[in-house]
Amino acid sequence: MREVLEYIARNLVDDPDAVEVTESETDGTVVLRLSVAPDDVGKIIGRRGRTARAIRDVVRAASTRSGVNTVVEIVG
Protein backbone atom coordinates (compact mmCIF):
# COMPACT_ATOMS: atom_id res chain seq x y z
CA MET A 1 0.00 0.00 0.00
CA ARG A 2 2.99 2.16 0.70
CA GLU A 3 3.91 2.35 -3.01
CA VAL A 4 0.37 3.44 -3.91
CA LEU A 5 0.41 6.29 -1.40
CA GLU A 6 3.96 7.33 -2.38
CA TYR A 7 3.04 7.32 -6.05
CA ILE A 8 -0.06 9.48 -5.53
CA ALA A 9 1.70 11.96 -3.23
CA ARG A 10 4.73 12.38 -5.52
CA ASN A 11 2.42 13.22 -8.40
CA LEU A 12 0.50 15.90 -6.51
CA VAL A 13 3.31 17.90 -4.93
CA ASP A 14 5.91 20.37 -6.21
CA ASP A 15 8.71 18.69 -4.29
CA PRO A 16 8.44 14.90 -4.86
CA ASP A 17 11.83 14.23 -3.20
CA ALA A 18 10.41 15.44 0.13
CA VAL A 19 7.62 12.84 0.09
CA GLU A 20 8.08 10.22 2.81
CA VAL A 21 5.84 7.37 3.84
CA THR A 22 6.46 5.28 6.92
CA GLU A 23 4.56 2.10 7.61
CA SER A 24 3.64 0.51 10.92
CA GLU A 25 1.12 -2.08 12.03
CA THR A 26 -1.20 -2.11 15.02
CA ASP A 27 -3.84 -4.78 15.62
CA GLY A 28 -3.82 -5.94 12.01
CA THR A 29 -4.26 -2.40 10.67
CA VAL A 30 -1.52 -0.94 8.51
CA VAL A 31 -0.87 2.69 9.41
CA LEU A 32 0.75 4.77 6.69
CA ARG A 33 2.15 8.15 7.72
CA LEU A 34 2.65 10.56 4.88
CA SER A 35 4.84 13.61 5.20
CA VAL A 36 5.54 16.19 2.50
CA ALA A 37 7.37 19.53 2.23
CA PRO A 38 5.63 22.25 4.30
CA ASP A 39 4.67 24.17 1.15
CA ASP A 40 2.99 21.07 -0.29
CA VAL A 41 0.71 20.25 2.65
CA GLY A 42 -2.12 22.37 1.22
CA LYS A 43 -1.95 20.48 -2.09
CA ILE A 44 -2.25 17.12 -0.33
CA ILE A 45 -5.19 18.24 1.79
CA GLY A 46 -7.05 20.29 -0.82
CA ARG A 47 -9.95 22.63 -0.30
CA ARG A 48 -12.04 21.46 2.64
CA GLY A 49 -10.00 18.25 2.79
CA ARG A 50 -11.23 17.06 -0.57
CA THR A 51 -7.88 15.83 -1.90
CA ALA A 52 -6.96 14.07 1.36
CA ARG A 53 -10.33 12.29 1.26
CA ALA A 54 -9.69 11.17 -2.34
CA ILE A 55 -6.22 9.85 -1.40
CA ARG A 56 -7.73 7.85 1.48
CA ASP A 57 -10.52 6.46 -0.75
CA VAL A 58 -8.09 5.24 -3.41
CA VAL A 59 -5.64 3.74 -0.87
CA ARG A 60 -8.61 2.02 0.79
CA ALA A 61 -9.69 0.55 -2.55
CA ALA A 62 -6.15 -0.74 -3.14
CA SER A 63 -6.12 -2.24 0.38
CA THR A 64 -9.43 -4.02 -0.14
CA ARG A 65 -7.90 -5.72 -3.13
CA SER A 66 -5.01 -7.00 -1.01
CA GLY A 67 -7.32 -7.88 1.90
CA VAL A 68 -5.67 -5.52 4.40
CA ASN A 69 -6.99 -2.68 6.50
CA THR A 70 -5.13 0.57 5.94
CA VAL A 71 -5.24 3.96 7.62
CA VAL A 72 -3.56 7.02 6.10
CA GLU A 73 -2.27 9.74 8.40
CA ILE A 74 -1.01 13.01 7.04
CA VAL A 75 1.67 14.73 9.09
CA GLY A 76 2.39 18.35 8.28
Next chain:
Amino acid sequence: MEEIEKSAASVEEAIEEALAELGLSEQEARIEILQEPKSGFLGRNAQAAVVRVRPAAPAAQVEGEIRDKQGDLAADFLEGLMSAMGIPAEVELNEVQGTLYAEVWGKESGDDMGLLIGKHGHTLDALQELVRSHVQGHTADRCAVQVDVEDYRKRRTAQLVRHAREMGRKVAKSGRPETLEPMSSYERKVVHDTIAEMGGLETASEGEEPQRRVVIRPV
Protein backbone atom coordinates in the same frame (compact mmCIF):
# COMPACT_ATOMS: atom_id res chain seq x y z
CA MET B 1 -16.18 38.50 -16.07
CA GLU B 2 -19.32 37.90 -14.03
CA GLU B 3 -18.66 37.36 -10.34
CA ILE B 4 -20.92 37.32 -7.32
CA GLU B 5 -20.55 37.42 -3.56
CA LYS B 6 -22.82 35.42 -1.28
CA SER B 7 -23.17 35.21 2.43
CA ALA B 8 -24.72 32.38 4.43
CA ALA B 9 -24.41 30.67 7.79
CA SER B 10 -21.71 28.31 6.50
CA VAL B 11 -19.08 28.46 3.76
CA GLU B 12 -20.60 25.33 2.23
CA GLU B 13 -24.05 26.95 1.92
CA ALA B 14 -22.69 30.23 0.58
CA ILE B 15 -20.75 28.39 -2.14
CA GLU B 16 -23.72 26.26 -3.10
CA GLU B 17 -26.01 29.31 -3.35
CA ALA B 18 -23.51 31.20 -5.48
CA LEU B 19 -22.96 28.20 -7.76
CA ALA B 20 -26.71 27.70 -8.16
CA GLU B 21 -27.17 31.37 -9.07
CA LEU B 22 -24.39 31.24 -11.66
CA GLY B 23 -25.46 27.80 -12.87
CA LEU B 24 -21.98 26.37 -12.34
CA SER B 25 -20.57 23.22 -10.79
CA GLU B 26 -17.72 23.53 -8.29
CA GLN B 27 -15.27 22.34 -10.95
CA GLU B 28 -16.30 25.18 -13.24
CA ALA B 29 -15.83 27.94 -10.72
CA ARG B 30 -13.08 29.87 -9.01
CA ILE B 31 -14.08 30.18 -5.36
CA GLU B 32 -12.61 32.59 -2.84
CA ILE B 33 -13.56 32.49 0.81
CA LEU B 34 -13.71 36.14 1.95
CA GLN B 35 -14.86 35.49 5.48
CA GLU B 36 -15.21 32.42 7.66
CA PRO B 37 -18.38 32.36 9.78
CA LYS B 38 -18.20 33.16 13.50
CA SER B 39 -20.92 32.28 15.95
CA GLY B 40 -20.26 35.31 18.18
CA PHE B 41 -21.21 35.54 21.83
CA LEU B 42 -24.90 34.95 22.62
CA GLY B 43 -25.67 35.69 19.03
CA ARG B 44 -23.90 39.06 19.15
CA ASN B 45 -21.00 39.84 16.85
CA ALA B 46 -21.91 36.80 14.79
CA GLN B 47 -20.47 36.85 11.29
CA ALA B 48 -21.84 35.11 8.23
CA ALA B 49 -19.62 33.20 5.82
CA VAL B 50 -18.88 35.24 2.70
CA VAL B 51 -17.60 33.80 -0.57
CA ARG B 52 -16.84 35.23 -3.99
CA VAL B 53 -17.47 33.01 -6.98
CA ARG B 54 -16.75 33.54 -10.64
CA PRO B 55 -16.69 31.21 -13.64
CA ALA B 56 -13.35 29.57 -14.47
CA ALA B 57 -12.52 29.16 -18.14
CA PRO B 58 -15.21 26.74 -19.35
CA ALA B 59 -14.25 23.33 -20.74
CA ALA B 60 -14.94 24.40 -24.32
CA GLN B 61 -12.45 27.24 -23.87
CA VAL B 62 -9.66 24.98 -22.74
CA GLU B 63 -7.83 25.03 -26.06
CA GLY B 64 -7.22 21.84 -28.01
CA GLU B 65 -3.48 21.77 -27.42
CA ILE B 66 -3.80 22.33 -23.67
CA ARG B 67 -6.56 19.75 -23.46
CA ASP B 68 -4.42 17.19 -25.29
CA LYS B 69 -1.61 17.87 -22.85
CA GLN B 70 -4.05 17.44 -19.95
CA GLY B 71 -5.24 14.16 -21.49
CA ASP B 72 -1.67 12.85 -21.66
CA LEU B 73 -0.97 13.92 -18.07
CA ALA B 74 -4.15 12.20 -16.87
CA ALA B 75 -3.46 9.00 -18.83
CA ASP B 76 0.17 8.74 -17.64
CA PHE B 77 -0.86 9.38 -14.05
CA LEU B 78 -3.63 6.76 -14.15
CA GLU B 79 -1.38 4.16 -15.84
CA GLY B 80 1.26 4.61 -13.12
CA LEU B 81 -1.44 4.39 -10.44
CA MET B 82 -2.85 1.15 -11.88
CA SER B 83 0.59 -0.44 -11.86
CA ALA B 84 1.26 0.78 -8.29
CA MET B 85 -2.08 -0.78 -7.29
CA GLY B 86 -1.24 -3.98 -9.16
CA ILE B 87 -4.31 -3.76 -11.36
CA PRO B 88 -3.75 -4.97 -14.94
CA ALA B 89 -5.46 -2.17 -16.85
CA GLU B 90 -5.01 0.06 -19.86
CA VAL B 91 -5.86 3.74 -20.13
CA GLU B 92 -7.40 5.07 -23.33
CA LEU B 93 -8.13 8.66 -24.27
CA ASN B 94 -11.45 9.07 -26.05
CA GLU B 95 -13.48 12.09 -27.06
CA VAL B 96 -17.21 11.54 -26.57
CA GLN B 97 -19.70 14.33 -27.35
CA GLY B 98 -17.08 17.02 -26.95
CA THR B 99 -15.70 15.73 -23.64
CA LEU B 100 -12.23 14.18 -23.35
CA TYR B 101 -12.33 11.00 -21.29
CA ALA B 102 -9.40 9.13 -19.77
CA GLU B 103 -10.86 5.64 -19.59
CA VAL B 104 -9.48 2.79 -17.48
CA TRP B 105 -10.16 -0.64 -18.99
CA GLY B 106 -9.30 -3.97 -17.34
CA LYS B 107 -6.95 -6.11 -19.43
CA GLU B 108 -8.61 -9.37 -18.45
CA SER B 109 -12.36 -9.82 -18.67
CA GLY B 110 -12.56 -11.41 -15.19
CA ASP B 111 -10.93 -8.43 -13.49
CA ASP B 112 -13.04 -6.64 -10.95
CA MET B 113 -13.02 -3.05 -12.10
CA GLY B 114 -15.92 -2.40 -9.73
CA LEU B 115 -13.25 -1.79 -7.10
CA LEU B 116 -12.18 1.34 -9.01
CA ILE B 117 -15.78 2.54 -9.26
CA GLY B 118 -16.82 1.93 -5.66
CA LYS B 119 -20.22 2.30 -4.06
CA HIS B 120 -22.24 4.92 -5.97
CA GLY B 121 -19.08 5.77 -7.94
CA HIS B 122 -17.24 6.99 -4.83
CA THR B 123 -13.84 5.63 -5.79
CA LEU B 124 -14.25 6.93 -9.33
CA ASP B 125 -14.97 10.40 -7.88
CA ALA B 126 -11.75 10.04 -5.84
CA LEU B 127 -9.78 9.14 -8.98
CA GLN B 128 -11.28 12.20 -10.68
CA GLU B 129 -10.13 14.43 -7.81
CA LEU B 130 -6.57 13.03 -7.90
CA VAL B 131 -6.41 13.53 -11.68
CA ARG B 132 -7.74 17.08 -11.29
CA SER B 133 -5.11 17.90 -8.71
CA HIS B 134 -2.28 16.31 -10.74
CA VAL B 135 -3.34 18.03 -13.99
CA GLN B 136 -3.87 21.45 -12.39
CA GLY B 137 -0.46 21.16 -10.74
CA HIS B 138 1.10 20.92 -14.20
CA THR B 139 -1.08 23.27 -16.25
CA ALA B 140 -2.57 26.55 -15.12
CA ASP B 141 -5.96 25.72 -16.65
CA ARG B 142 -9.01 24.02 -15.24
CA CYS B 143 -8.89 20.25 -15.73
CA ALA B 144 -11.06 19.41 -18.75
CA VAL B 145 -10.49 15.65 -18.59
CA GLN B 146 -13.16 13.31 -17.23
CA VAL B 147 -12.04 10.02 -15.73
CA ASP B 148 -14.10 6.94 -16.50
CA VAL B 149 -13.84 3.27 -15.59
CA GLU B 150 -15.19 1.06 -18.37
CA ASP B 151 -17.87 3.60 -19.38
CA TYR B 152 -19.48 3.65 -15.91
CA ARG B 153 -19.53 7.47 -15.79
CA LYS B 154 -21.11 7.76 -19.24
CA ARG B 155 -23.75 5.13 -18.52
CA ARG B 156 -24.55 6.63 -15.11
CA THR B 157 -24.84 10.12 -16.60
CA ALA B 158 -27.26 8.92 -19.28
CA GLN B 159 -29.31 7.12 -16.60
CA LEU B 160 -29.32 10.21 -14.43
CA VAL B 161 -30.56 12.43 -17.27
CA ARG B 162 -33.45 10.01 -17.92
CA HIS B 163 -34.28 9.81 -14.20
CA ALA B 164 -34.15 13.62 -13.81
CA ARG B 165 -36.50 14.13 -16.79
CA GLU B 166 -38.93 11.59 -15.37
CA MET B 167 -38.95 13.33 -11.97
CA GLY B 168 -39.24 16.72 -13.68
CA ARG B 169 -42.33 15.59 -15.57
CA LYS B 170 -43.80 14.25 -12.33
CA VAL B 171 -43.31 17.63 -10.60
CA ALA B 172 -44.74 19.52 -13.59
CA LYS B 173 -47.84 17.29 -13.50
CA SER B 174 -48.48 17.25 -9.75
CA GLY B 175 -47.23 20.76 -8.95
CA ARG B 176 -45.53 19.25 -5.89
CA PRO B 177 -41.78 19.28 -5.21
CA GLU B 178 -39.77 16.06 -5.33
CA THR B 179 -36.55 15.28 -3.47
CA LEU B 180 -34.04 13.04 -5.22
CA GLU B 181 -31.61 10.58 -3.60
CA PRO B 182 -28.21 11.84 -2.31
CA MET B 183 -25.71 12.51 -5.11
CA SER B 184 -22.15 13.71 -5.66
CA SER B 185 -21.60 17.31 -6.82
CA TYR B 186 -20.98 16.09 -10.38
CA GLU B 187 -24.25 14.16 -10.40
CA ARG B 188 -26.23 17.08 -8.89
CA LYS B 189 -24.86 19.28 -11.65
CA VAL B 190 -26.16 16.83 -14.27
CA VAL B 191 -29.62 17.00 -12.65
CA HIS B 192 -29.57 20.84 -12.34
CA ASP B 193 -28.64 21.15 -16.04
CA THR B 194 -31.23 18.61 -17.22
CA ILE B 195 -34.07 20.27 -15.28
CA ALA B 196 -32.99 23.77 -16.41
CA GLU B 197 -33.40 22.62 -20.02
CA MET B 198 -36.98 21.45 -19.36
CA GLY B 199 -38.25 24.91 -18.33
CA GLY B 200 -40.98 25.74 -15.82
CA LEU B 201 -39.07 24.02 -13.02
CA GLU B 202 -36.33 24.99 -10.62
CA THR B 203 -33.81 23.03 -8.59
CA ALA B 204 -31.92 23.51 -5.36
CA SER B 205 -29.53 21.35 -3.35
CA GLU B 206 -30.33 20.65 0.28
CA GLY B 207 -28.56 18.91 3.16
CA GLU B 208 -24.92 18.24 3.93
CA GLU B 209 -22.48 16.09 2.00
CA PRO B 210 -22.58 13.17 1.48
CA GLN B 211 -26.36 13.31 2.02
CA ARG B 212 -26.84 16.36 -0.20
CA ARG B 213 -29.88 16.01 -2.47
CA VAL B 214 -31.48 17.91 -5.30
CA VAL B 215 -35.04 19.15 -4.87
CA ILE B 216 -37.10 19.85 -7.99
CA ARG B 217 -39.88 22.46 -7.65
CA PRO B 218 -42.40 24.06 -9.96
CA VAL B 219 -41.56 27.73 -10.64
